[in-house]
Amino acid sequence: MPNQPETSTEAGDVVLRDEDGAIEAGFVARVTSAIEAEDAAALRRLVGDLHEADVGDLIEALDPELRPRLIALLGADFDFTALVEVDDAVREEILDELAPEAVAEGMRDLDSDDAVYILEDLPKDEQDEILEQLPSLDRRALERSLQYPENSAGRRMQSEYVAVPPSWTVGHTIDFLRENEELPERFFEIHVVDADYKLLGAVALDTLLRTRRPTLVADLMDAGRRRVRATDDLEEVARMFERYNLIAAPVVDDGDRLVGVVTVDDVVDVIEEEAEKDIKALGGVTGDEELSDSVWTIARGRFNWLLVNLATAFLASSVLGLFEGELEKMVALAVLAPIVASQGGNAATQTMTIAVRALATRELHDGNAARIVLREVLVGVVNGLAFAVITGVAAAAWFRTVDLGVVIGLAMICNLVAAALGGILVPLVIERFRLDPAVSSGVFVTTITDVVGFFSFLGIASLWFGLK
Amino acid sequence: MPNQPETSTEAGDVVLRDEDGAIEAGFVARVTSAIEAEDAAALRRLVGDLHEADVGDLIEALDPELRPRLIALLGADFDFTALVEVDDAVREEILDELAPEAVAEGMRDLDSDDAVYILEDLPKDEQDEILEQLPSLDRRALERSLQYPENSAGRRMQSEYVAVPPSWTVGHTIDFLRENEELPERFFEIHVVDADYKLLGAVALDTLLRTRRPTLVADLMDAGRRRVRATDDLEEVARMFERYNLIAAPVVDDGDRLVGVVTVDDVVDVIEEEAEKDIKALGGVTGDEELSDSVWTIARGRFNWLLVNLATAFLASSVLGLFEGELEKMVALAVLAPIVASQGGNAATQTMTIAVRALATRELHDGNAARIVLREVLVGVVNGLAFAVITGVAAAAWFRTVDLGVVIGLAMICNLVAAALGGILVPLVIERFRLDPAVSSGVFVTTITDVVGFFSFLGIASLWFGLK
Structure with missing residues (x-):
């Protein structure tokens, strides 16, 4: 076995992958016709010697209906390790189509970690059905691994060792x-x-x-x-x-x-x-969304996040609503308010991205948190001043009102400092509660910058212009 | 050597890392006093047997001024491999403080890949000065590695092999x-x-x-x-x-x-x-921003991205400006417009995140791009309809105007479909031009959803209410 080439990038005279590393369309077409013609020999020539990772990518590139047929046609020549390499949704669909005996047969030659990886997402009764067909030594090792919690080392370990x-x-x-x-x-x-x-x-x-x-x-x-x-x-x-x-x-x-x-x-x-x-x-997407999921699954998965954001958008708009009188008297305020909010949102996202990532990699911790908070606030002040000037000049020129430039400049400083504070403190607090800051920081942070942005801009305008 | 413990998590009776994996403050304090007392023996007891990764993290936890002093005090007992483990900015600061002879001496025992890693960021003249001090065999291997382009395998390879x-x-x-x-x-x-x-x-x-x-x-x-x-x-x-x-x-x-x-x-x-x-x-942050960078470096790095976003925010606001007359007549429009824009921005970010990541991992490619674009548009339609109803009902109830609900609902559908199209097409087009979609997709995409959001909402309102 060791002196067999692991794979070449070419199977026969067909190129397997294009220059971006994706499975070549021509190769998929040849495999498709072999499956449709039920030509096991041709299929074996094309796929038999491929590395399991290549077989996995090929399976994903195939029409879903053809995937179990490829496995059935290859029979004992199909290496079940390839199933470890495909998306969960694809794997579950395929395993649903195959008989438990065929799955158990295919799993005999797997390393225990690969077998557990395939088994763990199956319903309990299908797991048992497959486990029953395995030799008792393998079965016990798999059962032991499956008893460890999900995402534990025990689940992903290989039980074979020297x-x-x-x-x-x-x-x-x-x-x-x-x-x-x-x-x-x-x-x-x-x-x-x-x-x-x-x-x-x-x-x-x-x-x-x-x-x-x-x-x-x-x-x-x-x-x-x-x-x-x-x-x-x-x-x-x-x-x-x-x-x-x-x-x-x-x-x-x-x-x-x-x-x-x-x-x-x-x-x-x-x-x-x-x-x-x-x-x-x-980005507001649940971690288990996969490229092969259906429209319905994806839409539902993303709905929740959008719903939470909608609520915060209404909250921010209600701040605008507080100033209806001012907006009516000076419509330029309605036109400029989103600029203050959006600039704050972007600055906060920058800070939050750094904070979330540094928390995940343990670079940000109690020992340096105070220093990083201070640093972010200073960055907020520096960029707040810079954008106060730029935005102020632009707004004053646009509406030919110097006062409007001063007001938006002051609001910009407030909001970029709020953005810095929100962007760093929100993830730190969420982490303190042992929750995942990547998941929920965004909502809180942009709510802060929208509310502070609108409130500071319209509040300062109201005071400055005496619009009450 | 092999039967020496690689490290224990404790050095003496002091715990090295806290439960989050960060270097324990008490340990840093003990190292600090040993350095300040110039007590090389105590320092050696504390640090001498640590794994290079632990020494690297310890160096980052120390006051910058103490870092080169730790290396000087440890002398030949300091393993330069630890410098591979620290942030670039920290390493450069330390190397600046050390004499080239000391650096060359420390680099003698490094694997070639680690030596190149340390050398590659130094100015050419400092590189040469250090290289000159090395034995000719080592020097030639390093010089060869340095000739390969940055981020190439030749730069990161180890020249030692069997x-x-x-x-x-x-x-x-x-x-x-x-x-x-x-x-x-x-x-x-x-x-x-x-x-x-x-x-x-x-x-x-x-x-x-x-x-x-x-x-x-x-x-x-x-x-x-x-x-x-x-x-x-x-x-x-x-x-x-x-x-x-x-x-x-x-x-x-x-x-x-x-x-x-x-x-x-x-x-x-x-x-x-x-x-x-x-x-x-x-998140709008340049890839080389590090936690140890100064306020000034960070503020400058983030400024450019915020400036581009400011320009797009003004562009979006100019769309609002087109409808000044409508906004004056019906101030509710000014209050609700940001909701349409923000919901579109969030939906577009979801699609864009998936697209950017799938392009990076080569899961999204020419072979399945058409299918994924279609799927995203359908997800946009499904969630567009859902949020048309929710937002419409909420807006109608808030302002006690059914028509306003209908208008915002229609605008929501337009913008979530635009969000889906923008979220998937922008990264695909940027990738086609061989640029990095992660860097610039965000600006284009949120510009699209802001402009389409404001324009569709106010345009439909203008037609529906005959506000001209």
């Missing part, structure tokens, strides 16, 4: 690796455990390779090797991998016994998902 | 690893090269370990091993690592000769940076 006693020598360990047929498909370190499977340490493979045969594993192992508890949150695990540049980490249970391994490829996915979730949350 | 000829056996290779003192600090695979250093393939260390001594490396190697060109963009490299779950990849030059290795820990940083850049860009 463990040796500390009394073994390097030579003994290498002989063991050469003779054992049941090793994990890939591994990056050897774990050292006592008779109760308590983790004593780990040896990186390069260390093992550069050490002579008689050396004891006990003398070679890194006893301080960072370990992960099975119940640890995956985001914390990801931070640890990132901070210490880890490739793999042993997972232990409450009794410090080795139960699995988390590898960096899973962590890369967690980091990507976490950033994705933050980006979406800041 | 390469063997295909004619060697497993046994010969293992003996070589045991006897060679000059191996990289960490490695994950053995590369197989011909006499000209052309890359023939790679052997994962676990494969090497489970194979018997007489087997030829040529028979064991993965000849299709994914490779990276030194000139490849790091973002493309990161996508490849992520897609195919790689741990390391060989880097080759234009002649297919092996020049280095890129490892997953660097790729994790690239993925994090890339997501960070997108998040910041969507």
Whole structure:
């Protein structure tokens, strides 16, 4: 197996991916006709040797109706690992179409972490049905993983690992690796455990390779090797991998016994998902929206956020309503008010983006919060002054009224300072309540800048022009 | 070395990090007093055994003035790798304070990728001064890396690798690893090269370990091993690592000769940076803003974005200005207009966020763009209808005018469809021009929803009420 090419970027004479990395339309068309002609041999030639990630992307590029048919036609040649690579919605649709026996059969050859990943989103009864068909050893490992909370290290760990006693020598360990047929498909370190499977340490493979045969594993192992508890949150695990540049980490249970391994490829996915979730949350989209979701699912998912925003927009407009008299007497105020609000909203979003992200990466914490708040307020003052001048001059020129320029300038300073305070304090307070600042900061912050923007502009105008 | 604990979370009896993972204030205080007392022994006890990532975070937590003094006091016990872990601004400040000889001395023990990382941001003359002090072999490797473009694989690769000829056996290779003192600090695979250093393939260390001594490396190697060109963009490299779950990849030059290795820990940083850049860009902050920047740097960086937004806010307000007569006659229009604009802005941001992210991860491409555009428009219609009813009823109730409800409802449908179209088409068009959609989509999109929001609401009102 190892000397088989992992994949080439070409399958036959067809290019697999275009220059942007998307699956080439011509390739999708050839696969589609092979499926429609039920030509298993042609399909196997096209897809059989592809990397599972390529198969996953191909499945997503196919017409939904053809996806289960591809799997059925490939039969034993279909690597179920490809299902780990597709969107949740796509996977669930496919699994619904396949018989539980076929799924169980396909899952036999999976690494335990991939099997758990596929199983965890299925309804309990389908899970049980599939688990029943698996050999008892595999089943127990999967059941154990599924008992750990969602997004915990125990869920994403691989239950296959290599463990040796500390009394073994390097030579003994290498002989063991050469003779054992049941090793994990890939591994990056050897774990050292006592008779109760308590983790004593780990040896990186390069260390093992550069050490002579008689050396004891006990003398070679890194006893301080960072370990992960099975119940640890995956985001914390990801931070640890990132901070210490880890490739793999042993997972232990409450009794410090080795139960699995988390590898960096899973962590890369967690980091990507976490950033994705933050980006979406800041944009007002729920984290589980996927590109393959239906119009209805998406519209419903986005509705809630828009509804909350509508309420805050009415709140802001009610501030305008307080000044109906002023607006009637001087319509220029109605024309200019949105400028003050919008500029505040944008400045607040800048501050909030930095705050949310710095909280997520733990760069912003109690130790430096006061300094960062002060800094943001100063930035608000500096840019407030700058935009007071610019906006003031522009407004005065537009409406040929110097006083209007002074009023909008003063309001601009107020609102950019409010924007700075809101943009930094709101995420900090939300984080303090152990909620996710990425999700809800935006509503509060733009409400603040809309209300302060309208109120300061119209309030100052009312005082300045004596419009009552 | 391998059996030394990498770090414990405690140094002496002081806890290093608090529960959020930030460096504990008490620990910073102890380090601070050791530096101020110039007590090198105490400092060494506190910091000497820490992991470089912990030292990096500690440096950032220290008063800027103490940072170079910590390095000077630790002398040869300071691991320069820690400087890779700190913000660019912090690193530059520290390097400015240290003598070039001290920097060159500290860089001798660095992996080449870390050395390049530290060197690349320095002015050319300081780079040369440091390079001159290095042994010629190290210097040539660094100079070669620095010649590759910024953000290329060649810049971030490690020039140290293990390469063997295909004619060697497993046994010969293992003996070589045991006897060679000059191996990289960490490695994950053995590369197989011909006499000209052309890359023939790679052997994962676990494969090497489970194979018997007489087997030829040529028979064991993965000849299709994914490779990276030194000139490849790091973002493309990161996508490849992520897609195919790689741990390391060989880097080759234009002649297919092996020049280095890129490892997953660097790729994790690239993925994090890339997501960070997108998040910041969507929030209107330049990608290189760092938490340690000064008020002035930050204010200037954010000014440009706010200036562009101010221009678009004036543009939107000029639409309001077109309807001065209507606003004067019916001040309710001035109060309600921002609601239509804001709801459109939020809906457009949702669509744009999804589009920008899907373009970055290559999930959105020519093959599915038409389908996604259609889907977004349909989502716009569905939510447009929903919010037409909700807003219409609320506005009619507020101002006790059914007609006002009808007008704002119709405007809401127009603007949410415009929001959907703008939110998806603007990023697609920007991407087509090979620009970064995360950076500039926001301005265009909210300009569209402000203008369409004001124009549709006041235009429909003008027609409906005959306000001319």
